[in-house]
Amino acid sequence: MVGMGSPSAATMAARDGGTAPRTPDCARLVAEHPWDTTSLGPMESWDPVVRATVEVVLSSPVPMALAYGDDYLLLYNDAYAEVIGPKHPGALGRPAADVFGDLWQAPGVGGVIDDVYRSGQSFLEAEAQVAVPRDGQVEQASFTRGHSVVRDRHGSVVGVLTVAAETTQVTRRLQSLGELTARLASTLTIDDVARVVLAYAMASFDVDHCVFAVDDGAGFRYVRRIRGEMVDEVDERLPPLWKRIGNDPAFPLAVAAQSGRPSFLPDGSPLAKVATDRHERRIRALAAMPLRTPSLHGALTMGYRSAHTWLPAERALLYAAAELVAQAAERARRFEAQHGTAQLLQRSMLPEHLPELDRFRIAARYDVGVDGNAAGGDFYDAFELGDGRLAMVLGDVAGHDVRAAAVMGQVRAALRALALTDPAPQTVLAGLDRLVGSLGAESRNEEIFVTVVYGVLDQADGTITLGSAGHPPPVLRRAGQGRASAQLVAVPPGAPLGLGGSWRTTTVRLEPGDTILMFSDGVVERRGRPLSAGLDDLVRAAAAAASGDPRNLCALATAAVAGRTDDDVAVLAVERAVAQSRSATMQVPAEPTGPSRVRQWMTTRLREWAVPEPVIGAAILCTSELTTNALLHAGTPAQVHIDLSAERLLVSVADTGTRGSVTRARTETLSSRGRGLGLIEELSDTWGTDPTVRGSTVWFEMLIPQAEKG
Structure with missing residues (x-):
């Protein structure tokens, strides 16, 4: 018209x-x-x-x-x-x-x-x-x-x-700027900011090449997106793949970040001197916007493969977007620093290694709540006593701050000392009760609230003597004859620590294949739902588990109840094995030959153990992906551990990347690129990630077909 x-x-x-x-x-x-x-x-x-x-x-x-x-x-x-x-x-x-x-x-x-x-x-x-x-x-x-x-x-x-x-394009860009503001407001980490910024640039400006960079020591680390790059839902769940450059004036992003001045090139070869591939060599027009705040220097660059006139209206939008991105990146950096400190404190108070036993397998998991920026009071521990029995405990100190974590550390240390002297649950709980009461009196705060479930396992016959100080009862999963069942252990209720109560005990026996699962209330409590509903969900999930493997049950427990929790989550599981498992561990150097060494080592071991060939092939493929991922993203040597029982093969790959940096953490997602996640999900029966004090562990489990047991 x-x-x-x-x-x-x-x-x-x-x-x-x-x-x-x-x-x-x-x-x-x-x-x-x-x-x-x-x-x-x-x-x-x-x-x-x-x-x-x-x-x-x-x-x-x-x-x-x-x-x-x-x-x-x-x-x-x-x-x-x-x-x-x-x-x-x-x-x-x-x-x-x-x-x-x-x-x-x-x-x-x-x-x-x-x-x-x-x-x-x-x-x-x-x-x-x-x-x-x-x-x-x-x-x-x-x-x-x-x-x-x-x-x-x-x-x-x-x-x-x-x-x-x-003016459709200008109008849409203004609208997308509002959307960028909203999306950046929900970002927590630099990884989050990078994902939002790259998606915004590609969609709103229809660029051929985009780079987001932030300072990293003496240089910068950056992540890029190029036109035609395959980015699907899986990629969006993974941490971006960061690369590093020095403070080289040949890089337009480094110049913009250091000088604080934007640059707009309508036509030329802006990346010719630093291009790493044909995509960068083809860029002709480039805008480099500085990202500057009191605590962060970075840059955002957008490029086209054809000549492009950077009109005043477009420049104004870029200035506005760069300001929003810089502020979001600074907030994310502050969050990461606080989060890393809190979580390093939290995990340093938890055991770095759990006992390795002949007839019992132990696993634990700790997940931070919604407020991952604060330390919490959930804790677990398992350790051998002088007479060969195993002490195991899971507790919860109310609160989500450094004080709660400090109380948790004191309680855990005192529990070890008490148990090594006299491991009887009544004695240990009474001693802890006196400690918590004393701490409350010293701080003039009578609101210290600590709950604990504590047990002593006799490895000779599988009996566990349990006592509870105001804590939810454990779940006992019975392997049964062909069909598993689960139930809450009827532990006599006792008062939380610090209130001067008395405690009674109960005894349960783990038969071969049975597993006991201790957990904090964050596993089962949800707003608007009764506690009994959460407990029922957890019991059903344990009964329906493919196996009683403790690592598998820990992963299932943290997701058994629908909805999000504001609380931290801690779980500890102990399984009595049907038969003594066979295990082996390999240290993998951080070098290109590492994955191939793992493949050769695993093939030899699994064939010696008469594992069915289809399981061997799938396990080696998955392990190779996990090893490559650990070496690539953590940048440190990895440890591969295989554990074979009569019913399943469990493989874990641990890195030693620092837990103080959220950008290097992989506690929620498998960070292998492209096909890795799909392979693990497709080939394994279950898999998960476990954070540790000095790294993270990714594991998977494959069931051994009953007709083909070796």
Whole structure:
């Protein structure tokens, strides 16, 4: 319709590096049109001003249209013809109302032209939403339109000239800037910020190359996205793959970050000196925006493979986006520092290694709550006593701060000392009760709330003597004959520590294949749900588990109850093995040959143990992926541990990357790139990740088919 406009097909084709398609030749069509049958009359009799106006319209690269006479006869140029699409060329020389039908009567369409024509007053529409046919569909586009009257040589109004400029892209970028603000507000880590920024740049500016960088020691670390790169839902769940560069002035991002000044290159070879692949060598236009805050220096660069003029409006959007990104990155860096300190404190108070026993397998897991920025009071421990029995405990100090973590550390240390002297649950709980009461009195705070479930396992017969100080009872999973079951252990309830209570005990026996699971209340408590519902969910999940393997049960327990918890989560599981398992461990050096050494070592061991070949092949493939991932992302040697029992093969790969940096942590997702996650999920029966004091462990379990046990 009159006043619409869009980028020309030639412009878009040039942007993509292709050949411009042939555009409508409106000048020829105007010359050939039978104007003598219209209100304009033969061309040779046209008013000189009208003729001059038509010549301006036809020669302009901007969408322009002339609505002539009382019936608004249409004359327009090639750019306008592209906008109206299939209505061209039939619209040429016809009344606008006939061309656009009912749409002409819509608000802001024909009425605007009529008002200008009748009043003789020009009118500027700052922004109008117009339906535009494109690629066989109709989409809403934004336009700025100027309407002015056309007078003949006698000064009479004979028509309305409309000049249109499409602002759809600018409008959408402004909208996406609002969306960027909202998404950045929910980011916690630098990884989160990087994902949001790269997605924003690719979608909003349609760039071919984007880099987000932040300072890292004497240099910078950066992550990039390029046009055509395969990014799916799996990739978005994984930490970005960061690379590092020094403070090299050949890098535009380093110059922008250090100087604090943006740069805009419309055409050239900005990355020629530092290009690492053909994608960077092809970049011709580049904008480098500094990201500067009191505690962070970085840069955001966007590039195109073709020449690109950085218009003032586009630069203004980039300035605004860079400011938002810089503030979000600074917040994320502060969070990471606080989070890392809190979690390093938390995990340093937990046992770094659990006992390795002949007939019992032990596993534990600790997950931070929603507020991962604070230390908590959940704790677990398991250690051998002097007479060969095993002491095991899981407790919870109320609170999510350094004080709660400090109390937790004192309670855990005191429990060890008490248990090594006299491990009887009544004695240990009584001693802890006196300690907590003393701590409360010293701090003049009577609100120290500590719960504990503590047990002593006799490895000779599998009996466990349990006592509870206000803590949820453990879950006992019975392997049974072909079908597992689970139930809560009926531990006599006792008062929380520090209240001067008394405690009774109960005894349960683990038969071969049985597992006992201790847990903190964060596992089962959810807002708006009764505690009994959460306990029921946990019991059902334990009964339905594919095996009683303690590591598997710990992973299942943390996800057994639907919904999020604000609390930390700690679980400890002990399984009595059906038969003594066979295990082996390999230290893998941080070098390219590491994965191949692991494959050869595992093949030899598993074949010696008569593991079925299909299981061997799948296990080696998964282990190779995990080892590669550990060496790549942690940058430290890895440890591969295999444990084979009669019913399952358990493989774990541990790295020793620092836990103080959230950007290096992989506690929630498997960080192997591309196919790794899919392989583990497809080939294993279950898998998970476990954080440790000085790294993280990724593990998977494969069940041994009953008919093929070795």
